[in-house]
Amino acid sequence: MTIKKSNIKIAIVASKFNSSIVDRLYNGAIATFKENGITENEIKLISVPGAFEIPVAVKTLLDKKIYDVIITLGVIIRGETPHFEFIANECAHEISRLAITSGTPIIFGVLTVNNKDQALKRSGSEGKNKGVEAAKAALDMVETLQNI
Numbered sequence: 001m002t003i004k005k006s007n008i009k010i011a012i013v014a015s016k017f018n019s020s021i022v023d024r025l026y027n028g029a030i031a032t033f034k035e036n037g038i039t040e041n042e043i044k045l046i047s048v049p050g051a052f053e054i055p056v057a058v059k060t061l062l063d064k065k066i067y068d069v070i071i072t073l074g075v076i077i078r079g080e081t082p083h084f085e086f087i088a089n090e091c092a093h094e095i096s097r098l099a100i101t102s103g104t105p106i107i108f109g110v111l112t113v114n115n116k117d118q119a120l121k122r123s124g125s126e127g128k129n130k131g132v133e134a135a136k137a138a139l140d141m142v143e144t145l146q147n148i
Helices: 019-035 051-064 083-102 116-121 130-146
Strands: 010-015 043-048 069-077 106-113
Touching (some): 010 019, 010 051, 019 043, 019 069, 019 106, 019 116, 019 130, 051 069, 051 083, 051 106, 069 083, 106 116, 106 130
Parallel strands (some): 010 043, 010 069
């Protein structure tokens, strides 16, 4: 990647709910940024109670007009009630809407899974870690937008 790393401003909005899994996503993202010459000190972390609160934090960050890219991290695990669908759909919809209306890339790193085992597999150090993928997507989008 050939992005201007010295000027990149990154924010991560992370849910505290299911924190042991979200921490794995966050650590994967941070490791990826470090591999690309961006230190943890250059990244603003905002913690919110749950996935439903992510969009309002993203909107507040967008209003500041500081950040080149925002990553969202969270875990929504299906339960026995329709709550999963409401939270997952609204979170994804609002994040997408905010990205489109602001022109700022917002990377959707919120896991929507059927069970904890799936969440662990998608946040692990072996194979897939969606936090890693989110950080790579963030860097790719910053580069893409810098080159348009």
